[in-house]
Amino acid sequence: MxxxxxxxxxxxxxxxxxxxxxxxxxxxxxxxxxxxxxxxxxxxxxxxxxxxxxxxxxxxxxxxxxxxxxxxxxxxxxxxxxxxxxxxxxxxxxxxxxxxxxxxxxxxxxxxxxxxxxxxxxxxxxxxxxxxxxxxxxxxxxxxxxxxxxxxxxxxxxxxxxxxxxxxxxxxxxxxxxxxxxxxxxxxxxxxxxxxxxxxxxxxxxxxxxxxxxxxxxxxRHASWATVRFALPAGRAADAMATLRALPGVTDVARHGDQVTVHGDRAVIAHTGAWLLGRGRVPNDLRVEVPDLETAxxxxxxxxxxxxxxxxxxxxxxx
Ligand SMILES: Nc1ncnc2c1ncn2[C@@H]1O[C@H](COP(=O)(O)OP(=O)(O)OP(=O)(O)O)[C@@H](O)[C@H]1O
Structure with a gap:
């Protein structure tokens, strides 16, 4: 050996x-x-x-x-x-x-x-x-x-x-x-x-x-998605939906009141972050969820x- x-x-x-x-x-x-x-x-x-x-x-x-x-x-x-x-x-x-x-x-x-x-x-x-x-x-x-x-x-x-x-x-x-x-x-x-x-x-x-x-x-390889969640100021969430849906990698955008959920591949994290920065304000409650080994x-x-x-x-x- x-x-x-x-x-x-x-x-x-x-x-x-x-x-x-x-x-x-x-x-x-x-x-x-x-x-x-x-x-x-x-x-x-x-x-x-x-x-x-x-x-x-x-x-x-x-x-x-x-x-x-x-x-x-x-x-x-x-x-x-x-x-x-x-x-x-x-x-x-x-x-x-x-x-x-x-x-x-x-x-x-x-x-x-x-x-x-x-x-x-x-x-x-x-x-x-x-x-x-x-x-x-x-x-x-x-x-x-x-x-x-x-x-x-x-x-x-x-x-x-x-x-x-x-x-x-x-x-x-x-x-x-x-x-x-x-x-x-x-x-x-x-x-x-x-x-x-x-x-x-x-x-x-x-x-x-x-x-x-x-x-x-x-x-x-087996669980490559990501979910980004945040709240937008009252009344703004509805307007943002179409823009978020068009971001690269996004497969789904959901809204409950002012709470927005963006789902897609890992690129979604960067693109949603960049979009939020472009709006000049990062929401305080911004959260990112990525799968763990158990999900994979x-x-x-x-x-x-x-x-x-x-x-x-x-x-x-x-x-
Ligand atoms: N001595 C044995 N005689 C007959 N069947 C056995 C014997 N040892 C294990 N088995 C069977 O072989 C299969 C594989 O068992 P093994 O314990 O190697 O799997 P494992 O992946 O370590 O499972 P676990 O995570 O439950 O410990 C099981 O269906 C088990 O019932």
Whole structure:
């Protein structure tokens, strides 16, 4: 493996359960230092794919290389090089934090105490797992995933069931990994999480990749509209309608009293802004709404199956 080879390279991965195909010719690359998110509907095959990547499941077809190794054939060599927190992670309730760190420490283990401090768990060393909050547990799983200085970290539904504050804590911990250049493959349903943490996302449906790119690229490709809202002084809104409709990119203009809504492609933001400036006054209540990754994914999942074949994008994300 050379320094430019992807950390994870999956080609044509297929996996069936009881004759039902759940991963269908999946291609996926994760390059060194990238945080890549696997997103998609329930049952899209995300967990199965990462389990194959970890060597926990044997693929039916295709090839997988992780750090240049085959996850099944080279399982012994690869296991210490991957740090993982899986959907099914759990620890005995009575196990103390320090004991868990000791138990999981391998030959390559770094200073567990320093890691606990880094993730805000230094004061919890003597606490039993069963007494910890959801956010603390997930941060402990992150500590355990990182303990043996893995070359790849795999996180599956890391913040599922956490309250907003605990999610933020865990996000901040993952951001630290990203900033430190750790290679992370993240499975998530939380699209705000993917937008916050992932440099690249891979959207899956029915075992196949629908599209891949930065969150902004996916939004631009599948939800490229914008809506601008503002109020015009009493009586002026009606006159403005025809002018606004003629602006480039505008597909719809609506008026409720003095409230005006202009809808269209992204160019609408600039043209409506320029028109307002040209009138000499920017309304105080000017608002712009643009879709997020969730809207883009919903549009993508709704698209007919063959629409993805029109997408000229490299689904592995290779440069
Ligand atoms: N061990 C198994 N035996 C039989 N079917 C399975 C098994 N594991 C998963 N499946 C099925 O395979 C399909 C894909 O599941 P998988 O967990 O990989 O999807 P996912 O995208 O991770 O879903 P979720 O987001 O709900 O976790 C689902 O229909 C699931 O029920």
């Amino acid at each position: 050379t320094s430019t080879d992807p950390v994870v390279a999956v080609r044509g991965l297929t996996k069936s359960y009881d004759g039902r195909v759940v991963v269908d010719h999946l291609d996926l690359d994760v390059r060194a230092g990238e945080v890549v998110g696997l997103i998609g509907a329930n049952g899209a095959g995300k967990t199965t794919a990462v389990e194959c990547i970890q060597g926990l499941r044997r693929p039916d077809g295709g090839t997988i290389r992780v750090l240049g190794l085959d996850p099944v054939r080279d399982a012994g060599t690869l296991r210490p090089l991957i740090g993982s927190q899986l959907q099914s992670s759990g620890l005995p309730d009575r196990l103390r934090v320090a004991e868990a760190v000791e138990l999981f420490s391998g030959r390559r283990a770094r200073d567990g105490d320093a890691l606990l401090e880094r993730f805000g768990l230094g004061h919890r060393r003597r606490y039993a797992f069963g007494t910890m909050s959801g956010g603390e547990r997930q941060r402990l799983f992150l500590v355990l995933a990182l303990l043996n200085q893995p070359r790849l970290v795999i996180l599956d539904e890391l913040t599922q069931g956490l309250d907003p504050a605990a999610r933020r804590e865990v996000w901040s911990a993952v951001s630290q990994l990203r900033d430190a250049g750790t290679t992370v493959l993240l499975v998530t349903h939380e699209l705000d999480e993917a937008e916050e943490l992932c440099e690249r996302v891979v959207a899956m449906r029915a075992g196949q990749v629908l599209d891949a790119g930065t969150p902004a690229e996916l939004v631009a 994914l919903l549009a993508l999942l709704d698209a007919p199956v063959d629409a993805r074949l029109d997408a000229p994008h490299d689904l592995t994300g290779a440069a």
